[in-house]
Amino acid sequence: MPDILITRIHADEREERRVTTGTKAWELFAEQPDVIAARVAGQLKDLAHELADGDEVEAVEISSQDGLDILRHSTAHVLAQAVQQLFPEAKLGIGPPIRDGFYYDFDVETPFTPADLEKIESRMRKIVKENQRFSRRVTTDADALTELQDEPYKLELIALKGGGAAEDAAEGASVEVGGAELTIYDNIGRSGDVVWKDLCRGPHLPTTKRIPAFKLMRSAAAYWRGNEKNKQLQRVYGTAWESKEALEAHLHRLEEAERRDHRKLGRELDLFSFPDEIGSGLPVFHPKGGVIKRAMEDYVRQRHVEEGFEYVGTPHISKEGTFHLSGHLPYYADGMFPPMEFEGENYYLKAMNCPMHNLIFRSRGRSYRELPLRLFEFGHVYRYEKSGVIHGLTRVRGFAQDDSHSYCTPEQAPAEVKHLLDFMLGVLRDFGLEDFYLELSTRDESKPEKFVGTPEQWETATSVLERVATESGLQLVPDPGGAAFYGPKISIQAQDAIGRTWQMGTVQYDFNQPQGFDLTYTSSDGSKQQPVMIHAAKFGSIERFLGVLVEHYAGAFPPWLAPVQVQAIPVAERHVDYLYDVAKRLKAAGIRVEVDDSDDRMQKKIRNAQLQKVPFMVIVGDADVEAGAVSFRYRNGDQDNGVPLDDAIQRVVDAVAARTQV
RNA sequence: GCCGCCUUAGCUCAGUCGGUAGAGCGAAUCACUCGUAAUGAUUAGGUCGUCAGUUCGAUUCUGACAGGCGGCUCCA
Structure with missing residues (x-):
């Protein structure tokens, strides 16, 4: 059997190898389970891709951006297969990878419920366990039109591709029909049968078992091909990661974002x-x-x-003529509130x-x-x-x-x-x-x-x-x-x-x-x-x-923006008067300060100030009064006790003036 | 605007398979005055989003509307 010469690239290492004709990409990376695809001559390929003489073959690891996209795209296929098993009447839209995950659109009679999503997810886990093989098959437009005659949306994509409009078909549609040739991916079960197939450019993971961690997130409606004149399909969003830890980290980031939600913090x-x-x-x-x-x-x-x-200053409303001159009424009327009519004129709120x-x-x-x-x-x-x-x-x-x-x-x-x-x-x-x-x-x-x-x-x-x-x-x-x-x-x-x-x-x-x-x-x-x-x-x-x-800032504003810059907290009631004097001096220096003279215990006052994310807590007890000082507590729990009053005021004033975070 | 879900006390939520509701936090009052994230007690607070319909009876079922949430489309 004649040999071919290829270059294997993994991480930063290049290595020339002589291999037999017919060698597949996976054979170069058989010892590296993290490698799930290959870039051959700049093109992403399945690991089952057959190498040619002179090819440069670069490993694509699952944790790289390309690798994650492939993982998520393959997971989208698993989703679609699960949906069609559970809802045989579901028609396929498109299913591309997106930032941090993937989606797949389906045309179904009734929208998915949260219970449906749970069922779909557990069916997906079953498919992953079955270790189905993703198998690429080149086809022709004519054959594909016959083979996919029950998938009207796929037919539409093929037709659009024929018109050279694949990129315009819809955001994400290029993953289906974007390649130079039209391909279908068959999912092959253990028995060797084709259990499912989808029009797809690929590449894909070698098998479904190479999906380390995924989760369905939510379902929502989405217009077919992103046009509000088109029918709404049911879109299922999911996320997939190179490891369980990475999935956990992602879910944790979502929680963090929720914690910072300005609507929640605003309340x-x-x-x-x-x-x-x-x-x-x-x-x-x-x-x-x-x-x-x-x-x-x-x-x-x-x-x-x-x-x-x-x-300058201008009013909120104007007679309509102004907005004709500006072009707003001819070009932007949909974005404006309807007019109010009085004294025979139409007035518009300005946009x-x-x-x-x-x-x-x-x-x-x-x-x-x-x-x-x-x-x-x-x-x-x-x-x-x-x-x-x-x-x-x-x-x-x-x-x-x-x-x-x-x-x-x-x-x-x-x-x-x-x-x-x-x-x-x-x-x-x-x-x-x-x-x-x-x-x-x-x-x-x-x-x-x-x-x-x-x-x-x-x-x-x-x-x-x-x-x-x-x-x-x-x-x-x-x-x-x-x-x-x-x-x-x-x-x-x-x-x-x-x-x-x-x-x-x-x-x-x-x-x-x-x-x-x-x-x-x-x-x-x-x-x-x-x-x-x-x-x-x-x-x-x-x-x-x-x-x-x-x-x-997750609500923890730097002092110059914080609504309350200093929260003054007495250790006991007898320290309140001293704190009012401190507050007076801070106010004179332009600082927003509040004295907590409620009957709460000191610990509770600290907790409240902490929850309000006040940058400086100024706490005063007997020792501070005696020394003419105050004690700072910061949002991170740090303390700085017995700071002389003049220094303390200067510290706050400086932080505000310099617009620094504390 | 479209699709789905949601709306019970100021906030977070429980509950009623149709017989007018409960907790924690918050608020008010009283007692306590305490050195770095929740002292204790008492009290008040709800036409269960709004309006219709079904019913002997609707917070609960149905519909419409309003508002919210997640998307789509759109945008500062």
């Missing part, structure tokens, strides 16, 4: 609420939440002024602040010498959000943007965009967020009716944003079709303390509204010119950012 810390009487998605801030909100606003207002912005700022710009003649003119306010906007999307403070119907509009010449625009981006990142860093990436949202070429302006205008605007975003050195992710109707945007995605990303501020380039409002300035040669305007919200929305900060 527990008495920060805000959503009274039904007011309406869905309309928060009220309680005194303690109000303190945080004010601290955020005061700081960001000060920073705007330092960066050359001028603070954006830009039209108002444009009117300030237009209130008198403007000179090129004034540009860039930067108008800024905390503008309260109201948007009609569909009932199903409201979510705590991160998705509401009424919110304040720290919104600015920079009016500048087209030549000034790139520098202004850069200025705004740097400013924004600086502000977010001041609030303790460190990891960012950018998203560039552009217009959807196929839906010109949703966007104003000419392709050339969009081209110019997009290239300015793209250039500045690229120069920032941050990762830039494209978001085709995500632009506002009036122009493209860069949005900042920030990662919080446990690695979740949130969309924060945006910078948007707008050539449309200056035209709609007929904004002009007089240039140095005396001619009238049209400015461009750059929209920027740094937090995005104050409400959302506050919600994100609650989760980022």
Whole structure:
């Protein structure tokens, strides 16, 4: 039998080997059970893939990102098999891996109940135990159409692939039909029979027993191919990991996220609420939440002024003409509350602040010498959000943007965009967020009716944003079709303390509204010119950012943001007067301090302050009074006893001024 | 908006296979004054989300609506 020469790559080791023709990838990694697939010539392949002369064969370990994707995809197949065994009438949608797990969509008469999920999961465990082999088989469109005639959604995918539209078929659909050739994976049971099969690009684990740990999470409806005009399928979500420990760790992370949920902490810390009487998605801030909100606003207002912005104020409603000029009514009416009619006019709640700022710009003649003119306010906007999307403070119907509009010449625009981006990142860093990436949202070429302006205008605007975003050195992710109707945007995605990303501020380039409002300035040669305007919200929305900060800090805010910075706790009743004197001095230094003079025991007062996540507990007993000192207790339980009063006050004041965490 | 689930005291939850409800925490009052995460006792607090229907009788069953939760779609 003739030999072939291949290169085996595992971890960082490369090794040339001469093997016999017909050797399969698994034979190179037979001693490494963690290797579940191979990358051959850059392509992921099953371990059953037959090697060719000259192939470079790289091990794919189950714990690598590719390995996890394969594991999760294979687990999705097991899910689908279990569902079809238990519900033979279920038709298959798609079943791709996703971040931390997988899903599979099914068309079934009645939605799955939690009890169904338990049954499905135990059937899956049975399939895993059966150690079925995943076996790849190349087929043709014609054969597949016959073989899968009972699977209407698969037929649709094959047809779409024929049209070259596999990538457009649906997010995740490429795992089914994305390959160069059409393949079906057979699941082969112990007896050698095909027990189940699915249209699939692969690759897969060698066998079902190689699934170390999985769990079904929930079921929910999802539109077929992500389009709300299509039928809703039942989607089952699951997660799968390279080990039981990794699965446990994942479930633990979910618990941690739940513990940090700003809706829960907002209630527990008495920060805000959503009274039904007011309406869905309309928060009220309680005194303690109000303190945080004010601290955020005061700081960001000060920073705007330092960066050359001028603070303005505008009303919440306007006659409809304003929103015709801005393009909101023709292009954004669905996002606005319906009008209220009086005195023969329609008034709308504003969904954006830009039209108002444009009117300030237009209130008198403007000179090129004034540009860039930067108008800024905390503008309260109201948007009609569909009932199903409201979510705590991160998705509401009424919110304040720290919104600015920079009016500048087209030549000034790139520098202004850069200025705004740097400013924004600086502000977010001041609030303790460190990891960012950018998203560039552009217009959807196929839906010109949703966007104003000419392709050339969009081209110019997009290239300015793209250039500045690229120069920032941050990762830039494209978001085709995500632009506002009036122009493209860069949005900042920030990662919080446990690695979740949130969309924060945006910078948007707008050539449309200056035209709609007929904004002009007089240039140095005396001619009238049209400015461009750059929209920027740094937090995005104050409400959302506050919600994100609650989760980022798990409610344990740094002192400068904490609603109560110092909780003063007497050891016994006789120490209360001394503490009131201490509190008086702290208040004089601008510190938010409360004295707990309730009849609770001291231990209970400490517990309460701990649960309220107050950064400094100042505890005073006989020894402290005698020494003219106080004792600190921190949230982590650390103590610092007998600190002289002046030093103690300075310590608190310094931590607030430096905006550090304690 | 669509699909599923949920809604009992301020909060977290138990309970009633249809006969108008209970705990812990919280609140108020009283006693206790204590050195680093819960002192004890007493009291108050609910038209069981809203409105209809079925029933002798509905918090419980049915429907509609509102609000919430998990997704989808959409977004700051």
